[in-house]
Amino acid sequence: METTKKSANVFLLTHKCGNHYYKSVFKNGSTSVQFQANDLRSEMPGTNVQTIPDIEEKFLNIRCRNFDTKTIAALLEQVDLKNSKFFLFTRHPASFFRSATTYHLRGGEKWATKNRYSYLNNQTLHQALNATHHDDEKLIISMKHFGLAWNLIDRWIQNHRFLLSIGAELHVIKTEDLFSTTDESYFDDFSQKLSHSSYAISADTLKLASPAFMDELPKHSTGEFKKSSFHGYGELAKRFYSENFAYAQHYFYGS
Structure with missing residues (x-):
């Protein structure tokens, strides 16, 4: 019997580039699942995308840590391309390396x-x-x-090219903007993109997880984005x- 593929928001996140924002937004809710790139699972913690069929939820918000194109291809065996949206998080590479160093x-x-x-x-x-x-x-x-x-930086580019080549709905989220803007319309637009296939999330939820609206940065943050x-x-x-x-x-x- 063929397994029905999931509808999803797929968050392509690398180390020091949006992971904790995702966690702050979804807080391990029922739609939240996370996976690690297959080639880095021996290095960093994370499970295999092949476990998706075991999840009862029909819609998922998937935290994809450090994915390469091969791991995305494996994910697409479980996720419905036409009913999913992909969000590629980037960071200026120089800022990325400095934040990783500090951390x-x-x-x-x-x-x-x-x-x-x-x-x-x-x-x-x-x-x-x-x-x-x-x-x-x-x-x-x-x-x-x-x-x-x-x-990790090459993965941003290859994932971007690969997803566009297969007709995925792809949105690039620059963490510099996400972490610094206080423009309400930015989060309204983000909310609209994430809300589909009977799933909805408010702009306020997305906004309050941003460092721009925090009185002080969380402990994991290096503050290098400033x-x-x-x-x-x-x-x-x-x-x-x-x-x-x-x-x-x-x-x-x-x-």
């Missing part, structure tokens, strides 16, 4: 203090970041790990960034 200097995530990597001299990410006192070197470590080894994109980048870090990620910046943010 993992703290050592708050188990995987980053446990897993060792040959390209980090057999150190954990947390150890490697704390082993150098040079700010540019710290940024380069994050660029090597998240940008080159894990290809700074200019290249704040803290010296010449060494800027050169490494330009050689490896300028194309991705241009793709979503222009020159």
